Amino acid sequence: MDFAFDARTEELRQKLLAFMDEYVYPAEKVAEEQRAQLSSPWLTVPVQEDLKAEARKQGLWNLFLPDEKYGAGLTNLQYAPLAEITGRSPQLAPTALNCAAPDTGNMEVLTQFGSEQQRKQWLEPLLAGEIRSAFAMTEPEVASADATNIATRIEREGDEYVITGRKWFASGAMHPDCNIFIVMGKTDPDSDDVRRQQSMILVPRDTPGVEIRRAMQVYGYEDHYHGGHAEVVFHGARVPASNLIGEEGGGFAIAQARLGPGRIHHCMRLIGMAERAIELMCRRAVSRTAFGKPLAQQGQVQGWIADARVAVEQLRLLVLKTAWLMDTVGNRGAHTEIQAIKIATPRTVVDILDQAVQLHGAGGVSQDFPLAELWAAARTLRIADGPDEVHQRSLARRELKRYV
Template sequence: MSWDFSTEPEFQKKLDWMGEFVREEIWPLETLGLDWDQLRKAIAPLQQEVKDQDLWAAHLDPELGGQGYGQVKLGLMHEILGSSTLGPLVFGCQAPDSGNCEILAAVGTDVQKKKWLEPLLSGEFYSAFALTELDNAGADPTNLATSAVADGDGWILNGHKWFISNASTSDFIIVVAVTDPDAERHRRTSQFIVPIDAPGLVVVRDIASMENTAPRPNTYGSHCEVTLENVRVDADALLGNIGDGFLIAQKRLGPGRIHHCMRWIGQSQRAFDMLCERATYRYAQGSVLGEKQTIRNWIADSAAEIQALKLMTLHAAWVIDEEGTAKARKDIALIKFYGGKVLHDVIDRAIQIHGSLGFSSDLPLESMYRAARAARLYDGPDEVHRDSVAKAYLKAYSPPAGNVPSQHIPTRRAAAHEKFADLLAEIA
């Protein structure tokens, strides 16, 4: 089956509109340092423009207000809107809300959809997803300590969650908790919808990090420490079936990684443009930097890496569209660890060519660089994905006879002499 990443003319017009819209309307907002309340007001008219273009929450089915686009189209969109950290927010596809929408749509009850999904889709609500814990490896979502114990007609949740994106600006959190510690490891957990104002749920702090060294209160994009102490939720807070926590989590991760990588391509392209622009006018030792061999190597390497990542990511998206997420696991793991490296390396070169200016906060490169480091951690560290890729490839191989390499020339020569004995006798 041939690969096909082409787009029809009408969709290409949408992509062209997006490119101009992101550059002219969204990039300028990055410089204003707005808090969450100010930002929500500022982006409201932009979100309406996106809705008018029928591009709002395009990953969702039409009955939910989206376009039902496949992963290839969504990938091309995310490449454009991902050049700004505010892009996904304006287009209604920001993490973790996009993934939460998908699982609410997939396994939520009619009541849950009415109460939580509809306002999430409209942009009235925002949400968080609480899986990671400080004392348990984030790379192993089956190894959790947060518990949910049945109590009458509800559940009691206790636990300590860590690095929960947007918890401090969310209206509710989907919490993954252990409901049966004795079950098979992939059936131990379940998911629960917990309102942000539930008694016993505390957003302890916005965690200072490389990405945000001094987080301000009420700021979008922060990562939070969250505790749950005897938090009671009703029975209808359970998402899906008991024991489905891991399976539901996997529904949101595969396509989400496609979108991550395409957004990283958008960020990489933005840094690449800055790199090339600098090469055209900055003089050193008698010529512009673009005439130096080292700089040309940086440009060529960056262009090749971005193009390779884009093709790899679109191929993974195409596999999902044609054969489903399960068939794309190896491809998704490949782009996840390779994409983080490309993002880091291209931004690093762009900083280097700008010297101290690139290191300063007068350009967006330094903040892009700090955020890029997290790409090697989000949705599983590089090491987990590399291991997954290697294991997938090794399944196709087995030890050769007698443990002699299959390409061993003396062995092959002996076999060739036997195979062509008559011919060799004839031509001797």
């Protein structure tokens, strides 16, 4: 078994590491200062546009898309170490490379399931970074972890579909450049097959009947950099029938195809977040003294750092194995591993970040270090794209099936 990166991956890694050192890390403080001067918290900070221009110039653009026609043509195994690097600065780096959720998942949906007209109208400007998008699936009135519960209606009337329902945590919806929503709802709520009741449809943001009601906070934070999360109400919004993605009843299958890569991308970036936390822990430990000796010489601190390193190395191997399986046997063949990393990675990274916060004391919960915001993001990913318990339930069923 060869653990070395191939030549193309290593070349991109070195280029991306240099990009992070030269442009992204210095931009973090600049972005905070610029954001404080904006008239709206949802406007893009100028330095973010500078990063996008530089990344595109260096060929660090759309790295997530394996389709060479639209993206870099990288496999999941090649993209994994690159996504990890961007996870070290999740507020700036993914967007700089046009590799940020929810746009990545939406572009994947349009690449795989969109019509030629849909790709031309929406995919091409997304690939160019000219517009942003939102994904509207979760609903406040039902347990959306079970997608069959989704109540939003998508009803056919002549040459149009009428969308009625209430969504929240519609990722990306607050961004002023968000021009298009992918909405999941029910076209056939009476179907005997509960997985054929749902469909996905494209709804332009300026469609009459689309109400952006409010921004949703996550642990008190608003995800400005990725377009925020919104509560959105669809009051009988009408769109052409040609806006349906794929076929009626195909929404559940599209969601699974979308969430597979999305889950592994999150896990890749989470490992980068953990690496940033370990770096901050080590820097803090060697620079602070308590009770007569440096923190780095305290046994408890040494235990935290050692355990964090072991955990990250374990997670990385599991994520890389999952990426390899997705490339070789497909998402379905990697089903168990995708669920395993979705359970293990956020949970473990939250623990590492929590210890890093503890080591930084009051500074760890403040805005002077990125740890509190990173913790909130990692903790949220124990819920997003399916909570731990859903994945545990499914994974356990697959294991038990062999003994029944």
